[in-house]
Amino acid sequence: MRNIGLRIGIVIFVLVLSIIAIYPTIRLYTDENLSKENELALSKKAMHLGLDLKGGMHLVLEIDTTGFTESVGDLRDRAYEIIQNRIDEFGVYEPIIEKQSGGRILVQLPGVDRDRAIDLIEKVAHLEFILVAEDRTEEVLGQIDKYLQVQAADTFAFEEPFTFYLIRVEQDMGIDVRDEDSVRAILIQVKDVIPLDLQILFGPRESYQGREVRRLYVLKKEAELTGEVIRDAKHEPAQGQDLQHLGSWQVTIEFKREAARRFATLTGKNINKRLAIVLDGIVQSAPSIVQRIPHGKAMITGRFTAEQARDLAIILRAGALPAPLKIVEERTVGPSLGRDSIRSGIRAVLIAGALVIVFMLIYYSLSGFVADITLFLNLFLLIAILSAFRGSLTMPGIAGIALTIGMAVDANVLIFERIREELNIGKTTRTAIDQGFARAWITIFDSNVTTIIIGVILFIFGSGPIKGFALILTIGLVSNLFCAVFVSKIIFNYFTFKFDVRKLRI
């Protein structure tokens, strides 16, 4: 009975702290009429749901350094800045973006449209303005055809092996996408024939007169301007009389001052020529220059939807990636699987809890009831600690809760069995309780330490969801030491003292 007042005081203190810690979590996940600001404020203090429960994507990107002389670290750092800007502007709630060793970047985005997000992150967004070499197109095509004929002289060959594939798409030439592989193969074969100051690039896929086509352009090699000179980019509905672009969107870009001057000179010198706007090696559009453009603004038109135009504007504002990024690991969970998981997870935990509680009641009677109380307290503390540290609850974490329920009673079982043994050799109730707790404590401590060792290892080596499991397992064990040993002893001491219990129902 020593210092029972002090011990009860400690328990009440812990309880009050837990209630304070757990309140935001409970409010956040049960109150449906929360305002946006309230929700934000609460979530800063609450337990989080892992990506596997909330839905979202986990990406590990690796920078592709082939052809770059800069160090991997530098390239990664620059890519990191740009991705951060893009995601900031895209407006994702609580993204995680981290640099990792080996030129890698970790990106975790809760609840986003996967394909759109990947486009936003992966796009290098290297923007170039390149003059179309219309006056030399014929010449280049002729050279390719001639070269191919010579190469295939002894076998059957078309008269125009390359031009054969070309079709007319409005005022441009193009190809059917079904021929794309063949055309690309030819272009690789004839790369030495194409004059050094020229290049051939494709446009995006589009449908034209009922077929899927891509336009083909002969462009100068050298870009007149590149994306670094952009000051701002906005998306807006395409205006104009052009029926084909009705309802589509475009992106307006504004150049920095010096670049605006260069753009004015460029357009002034090349009136009636065409200027291609090339994004990541694909010709978005190639409008004719009608007049000198003095104000430093240009438009990228295409068949963009509002979303596509918005994302493109974001990307252009944030700037181009210093080098391409490759997805080396992706784990995306759709929102409905997350919901399914939460539902089945909670059901499993409730059933596990009910089974264990009933089992303990039947087996240990009133003392089993004490164990059940400490079990509830344990779960309460577990969630409170998780909330206080803003930990994440993952699906393996839910499994960890179920497991904690199963294993938490272990300490009680150890203690109760000890007390039973002490009673069996004829000790009084109070001595039996004291001795039972004292003897069992060493064992409980030893067995918990090893499991905590495992928990820590899992936490260090494990990835996202497993970390969640390790966290729950470890917290559960620590709070269990408090609940099953400290708290349940107080309950036993208090009741045997108050009611002068002679015979313990254990």
Add this chain to the structure above:
Amino acid sequence: MIEIIKGTNIDFIGKKKYGFGFSAVIIFLSLILIFAKGPNFGIDFTGGALLQIRFSEPITTSELRNTLSKIGKGQALIQALGDEDRDYIIRAADEKPVEFAKSVKKILSVDFPGNDREILREETVEPKIGKELLTKTLWAIFLALVLIFGYVSFRFDYRFGIAAVIALFHDAIFTIGVLVFTQREFSIVVVGALLTIIGYSINDSIVISDRIREKYKKMRKEPYNVILNTGLNETLPRTLLTSSTTLLAVVALLIFGGSVIADFAFTLLIGFLIGTYSSIFILANIVSIWEERFPKRKR
């Protein structure tokens, strides 16, 4: 209140040949399975792609297989979930996982235009990441074993430490054997479960070792095997009770926990069962044999 097991006096040590015999058989079979068939490594370790898809209309495995064959991916693993024929997992160890996932999604939209699909889960792991994960995992397991051996040796006799670690290997090998036999995916989550089993199994071993150590001090005059037996018998109620509650929880997880956690729960179930067995029949028996061959105390 009830006491199912009370004052048992089972001669576990005397029956050690049955225990060892049984263990030898299951370990032998497990090892054969592991080396002949090999674990069904998931994409976490091999690299590859996994798509969990929910179709709006029922569809059959063979329809899916036909479609995948068209893009030369007929060898991919197709697993039906639930019983509505709408949820499927398509998984393949592929050199180019991102392209694989893309082409599967594309061919599905071409072949089943009227059957709307929702991608519930999409995972791609590059082979080199898989290799890194594997190395990392092996290190984690190694570290876990070393630390546990260290702790048990420090708290108890080193013989208990070694016996406990042997029991751990015993449990882990058997569990992996069952996983291979049932062709369950060997993923990073399953490794998490294996480590948990290790933690749980050692937990039992410690409780028993603890009791034996205590008896050893009190029963100095008794033969060593009697001490071991007393320790085992006295802790038997606790061992079985704790196993029962833990198994109740794990079975609830397995039945009601859903597809994502099923492999995890299954691994735990097998591991906990064998862990309970090994802590009763293997641990003390190893120490007993040790004591017979190399007695630590004078008889």
